[in-house]
Amino acid sequence: MRARGAVAASVADQGVAALTNILVLVAAARLSTVADFARFSAVYLVFTVLLGIFGAYTGQPLVLTRGAEAARGACRSAVAFALLAATVLGALLAGTALLVPGGTARALLALGLVLPVVLGQDAMRYAFSTLRLPHLALAADLLRLGCVLGALGTQNHGAGAARLVAVWGLSALPALVLSAVLLHSRTSVPGARTELRPYLRRGHLGQRFVVEFGVGNATSQLSVLGLGTVGSPLVVGALRGATTLFGPLNVLFTSATSFGPPLLSRVGDERRRVRATAALAGVLATTAALWATVLALLPDRVGAQLLGDTWASAAALLPATGSQYAAMAVGTCGLLALRMLDPRTTLAIQVVFSLAAVVFLIAGYAAAGVTGAAWGLCLGSVCKAVATWTRVARLRRAGGAGTPAVSASAVRSAP
Template identity: 60%
Template sequence: MRKRSRGTHRRGRLAELGGLRGAVAVSAADQGVAALTNIVVVVVTARQSTAADFADFAVVYTVFALLLGAFTAYLGQSLVLRQGTDAELRRDCRSSVTVTLAGSASVGVLLLLLAPLAPEFGALGLVLPILLTQDGMRYAFSLLRRPGLALTADVLRLVVAVPVLAVQPDGAGAARMVVAWGLSAFPALLLGGALLVWVTRGAGLPFAEARALVADRRHLGRRFVVEFGVGNAGSQAAIVGLGLLANPLAVGALRGASTLFGPLNVLFNAATGFGPPQLNRLPGGAAKARAAFAAGGALAALAACWALVLALLPDVAGRQLLGDTWRSASELLPATGSQYAAMALGTCGLLALRVLNPRATLGIQLVFSALTVVCLLVGYALGGILGAAWGLCLGSVAKATASWARAALEVRVTYARPGPDAGPEGVAG
């Protein structure tokens, strides 16, 4: 009986690991499809625009990235850390999507007021609820361990977006491209909504939970959005400031260079959004940290290889991708490639902290994100656009180092205590 029990346990562990690998693969594929859609938007716009016109589009796109990051931090990143019964998780998913729809519509109305002065921002306001709500469903499906449903909706979005963007005429303005991009996501929004209603059937109307999600001062999303505000948003806002107050071409060059590393953003987003449920299956803090570090090392090596591939890309092929923006963006590839290698380690360091102690990341984001902004601005003052790119790299290196130093401390101190392995504090908040 004992041998049979051990064999059954071993087979169960193997099946669990196989399911974990499958879920990770599907989640990564889903992020790949979603990111490819966004890359197509940027590449097509760059090919059809002058460097100056693309710089204007890049400012609007960066604003969208800020809004997407804020909603993801408040709702998505906190959602995938939730724990509870199946019924509770289904209600949490519905309430998160409901708040995303209502909140993005409110922000969209504010952007529409800017349409007379800046049509591009008005166009973004028009399609913002579609884009953000469709993206937010991905985290709900992750929590429910149904990433295949998110992949289905995102494949539809890509299939619709490519022909819609391809038929836009040469010289189409940023406003028209944004509208085409947003409306092409509407079929995926309808499909994702229908699938979410089906998989959360019986959860009821989530209005009470949605109100609590906004009003609860202990909600981890508030902490995460502050981290985003002083983290990614800080550097993104500094880049926007360069475009508005100094040199718009700097924004276009930085956006073009980062677009070329879009495949890596796919994996970073997959790690941040869908890593916690997978790491939480591993026993002990040390195992969680080792898995996150292994993922970070693999992503850093991939970033270095991808940077080498782009550096060897002929100018003819580069111009096919980014048009007139290629010349300035190609000069930033060594700095941007180094930055992405550091970002890979930093992203997985913060991921480890999210599952070890989610309240330990705010201090790192506050200090080292502010340092990144300073490095960006000082680099631009000393060396122009290239100096700004190396400044971003230096800030990413510092943040990655601090993240893993704190993760190692958490493993030694928190998880070395006797007694059962405690989970992250406040994940249900």
């Protein structure tokens, strides 16, 4: 597949996957009461964290694989490991939820049962990307989008969180089957072996990526979940409802970080690459501000069509969440610039300022409730953006040169 077609298919696939997640939350909000949507949001947040962990541990090392034969074997191994690990984790989650009463526990039980389906299908998306066949991932994700909307569309208003989680998870089965058939036909070669041991060895590259994901993404999400546990469950629903409205921007951020380095590497020199990255930051931040303005101008009846009863609480957070996403745009591009200059510097920034965002979140909630929590997250994103570009400026003044990219041999182990 030609480079332009592969990029277009990859971007479209990310868009379809993000759209699926957005529409699932929108459908759940419209089908649920405020309390049930809060439960569904909490469980879906757990799934989102697990999805990121699995992607970091198996998917990101997988896409570094080079060579057709090595890629086929690596894809088979990664998918097999993801399915096995998801089955074990799902059984543990379901077994634990059986011992706990309440609607949220029942929804977690349903998540445990469908976890191999949803995580297995996502692992195959990474495999198609590694094989340079993103159009096959796109086909499977389009099938999943159609199935999940059709399945949720048959549910009546007032459906419980556990039922919605089960329906959402099982609707991914057709996409899983299609992906498995397509992947098998392209990786089944004589003598091909499925190796699981590299994923269990100390020093596996995925372990580093999980740490970066944990400090960069999961920390704030888990802190929101914690606030819903010790405070009010409605906090989770309000914050998740607001961030759902900004889902299209997540697609832009993901596309920038995924395709930015190879495209920017074509720019003549380091100085021009940093300038191009800064220009991209300005474009994305402006887009976030314009999107927040559009959402703020929506009539309440239109907003209620999107998020149902959760619209009122989510709409109150739009100024804070819109400002947060503008800051995230700047910070994302700052991290992109650092990866080109010296990728060793990004982990420390992720650790320090992700933890700072959690502190701001908790302090904001203590001072002004859910609105304060949203502004706390915004402040954390602003601080991270300032730190990334400050570091970029220091490296530029010092004449820092980029370090070599991770080699394919590092997929199996890392020092």
